[in-house]
Amino acid sequence: MKKVMVGMSGGVDSSAAAMLLKEQGCDVTGVTLKMFSDEDIVQAQKEGKTCCALSDVLDARSVAHRLGFEHIVFNFKDCFRENVMQNFTDSYLCGQTPNPCIDCNRYVKFDKMLRRAIELEFDFIATGHYAVNEFDENSGRYLLKRPKDKSKDQTYVLYSLTQFQLAHTLFPLGNLTKPEVRELAEKAGLVNAEKPDSQDICFVPDGDYASFIKKFSGISPKEGDFTDINGNILGKHRGIINYTVGQRKHLGISLGKPAYVVKKDIQKNTVVLGDEKDLYTNVLNARDVNLISVPEITAPMRITAKTRYSQKDSPAVLSYKGEGIYTVEFDNPQRAVTSGQAVVFYDGDIVVGGGTII
Numbered sequence: 127m128k129k130v131m132v133g134m135s136g137g138v139d140s141s142a143a144a145m146l147l148k149e150q151g152c153d154v155t156g157v158t159l160k161m162f163s164d165e166d167i168v169q170a171q172k173e174g175k176t177c178c179a180l181s182d183v184l185d186a187r188s189v190a191h192r193l194g195f196e197h198i199v200f201n202f203k204d205c206f207r208e209n210v211m212q213n214f215t216d217s218y219l220c221g222q223t224p225n226p227c228i229d230c231n232r233y234v235k236f237d238k239m240l241r242r243a244i245e246l247e248f249d250f251i252a253t254g255h256y257a258v259n260e261f262d263e264n265s266g267r268y269l270l271k272r273p274k275d276k277s278k279d280q281t282y283v284l285y286s287l288t289q290f291q292l293a294h295t296l297f298p299l300g301n302l303t304k305p306e307v308r309e310l311a312e313k314a315g316l317v318n319a320e321k322p323d324s325q326d327i328c329f330v331p332d333g334d335y336a337s338f339i340k341k342f343s344g345i346s347p348k349e350g351d352f353t354d355i356n357g358n359i360l361g362k363h364r365g366i367i368n369y370t371v372g373q374r375k376h377l378g379i380s381l382g383k384p385a386y387v388v389k390k391d392i393q394k395n396t397v398v399l400g401d402e403k404d405l406y407t408n409v410l411n412a413r414d415v416n417l418i419s420v421p422e423i424t425a426p427m428r429i430t431a432k433t434r435y436s437q438k439d440s441p442a443v444l445s446y447k448g449e450g451i452y453t454v455e456f457d458n459p460q461r462a463v464t465s466g467q468a469v470v471f472y473d474g475d476i477v478v479g480g481g482t483i484i
Contacts, residue, residue: 128152131243132252136182139254141189142307143298156190156197161206185318209233221392222466223370232286255280258300268292270477275303282435285470285480286416336368350395363397372462406459412452415481429471
């Protein structure tokens with residue numbers, strides 16, 4: 127019998143994943159990860175926010191009780207603070223735009239939680255992510271593949287998974303659609319069958335990144351110059367952390383025509399504005415690349431790639447340039463490619479790998 131630790135957020139997806147594994151005869155234990163300090167939770171509740179709410183823990187516990195398996199809570203707040211919240215803040219202060227969900231998967235769910243599971247002699251961990259994990263006999267490698275429900279595809283935020291992690295991870299929802307998952311949960315009488323999906327970054331539920339960064343770091347970003355692409359000064363910005371590449375609204379400047387953030391220069395403390403056409407590029411470089419379907423890139427490889435979670439991937443060529451740097455050359459120009467975001471490479475439905483855009 128497989129012994130499986132299921133990460134349960136309190137949402138319908140992870141609850142359905144646990145239910146399916148239980149039905150398959152696995153020895154299931156549900157685990158909810160405590161990511162925030164008690165002070166953070168109290169403050170969020172005072173402000174009417176839902177991050178890390180006690181109700182989420184209670185929903186997960188209710189599901190475990192109904193389905194007849196143990197539910198426990200792990201305190202991972204120090205790991206989350208150091209590897210997700212701190213990384214998020216540091217990246218923004220360096221002029222980048224990070225994706226904290228990727229860091230949470232990389233350092234918390236599929237690293238610390240997996241290591242804890244192995245210490246406790248579990249065979250696998252499982253989550254409610256929409257993705258497929260299968261072993262390929264021909265290559266001898268575990269493959270990460272897109273799920274049946276392409277509208278819920280979460281492979282973009284899972285590209286950092288290693289072969290070891292994939293060998294010990296189950297994705298029970300990979301061959302189901304979201305409506306099918308909700309239907310299964312409703313038929314089973316799960317308390318969260320109709321619970322809405324989370325939309326925001328869990329530790330910035332109001333979307334005000336700049337306020338969070340100022341509070342977390344204690345640093346108030348300095349004003350600087352807006353410039354055009356030729357370096358001409360156009361006005362003053364409120365601090366680099368308030369802007370991201372591709373942004374058009376809430377710039378705080380009027381130029382008599384639409385203006386877009388096309389670049390941020392942390393050294394000069396400038397935000398460069400331009401026309402929409404200035405946002406497009408054919409080439410990007412990436413670092414911290416993790417390869418899944420292949421052990422290495424020895425020659426230019428035809429792929430598709432995307433630089434945003436919700437973006438459709440586009441045809442490109444992936445090349446290794448040495449010293450840990452990979453280049454992606456797109457057939458067609460891509461809009462608002464942003465330093466700090468992830469680029470993920472695909473071969474059809476198979477994830478080749480991914481990395482961080484430089």
